[in-house]
Amino acid sequence: MVEDTELLLALLNSRPIKDGVEHDALSDDRAAREWSTAHGGTGTPREAENLRHLRAELTRVVLGEAPATVLAETLDGTYQRPRLSEDGLSWELVTEPDARLSARVVLVWAWVTENLPRRLRPCGNEECRLFLLDRSKPNKARWCSMATCGNRMKARRHYERSRGAASAE
Ligand SMILES: [Zn+2]
16 A cells, blocks of 8 residues: 555646646545545545645655655554454554545655655656656656657757757858
8 A cells, every 4th residue: 555656646646737727636625526536535625625735745845845744744643553364464554534545645655755766756848747756777757758748848859959950050
């Protein structure tokens, strides 16, 4: 569960800009309910509030604009309880139901920070707001997606190069 990096990226990337327009999956409580229940949440307005708050703080942390400690309050009241069954020992996450999804996101973020350092970063397209988690060996991925931002930035560079060449003549 701690390695659920999809969940981390899903929250960080839940406010994409498409053709200059923001599409916020947590824009109102109805939209948020759909998003959070799809990710194992309760779907309550209170949970939506927690997620919006966490997303804002987490974005600042990943961009290096805020210290990681701003995420600490999201884990207030959260603990892990050992459970012994026939399958052996497992750890159960204990939280208030509306705080559970946010707590899970912070735990995944902490796991990524420790195990995949310097691999979570913003897309290299300044007009894009998405983040990427680069698991490739060279760790040089720049775009959230090659199909969208990668090709767009390549086309722009090509355009600027050809324009530069034209004005130099
Ligand atoms: Zn992008």
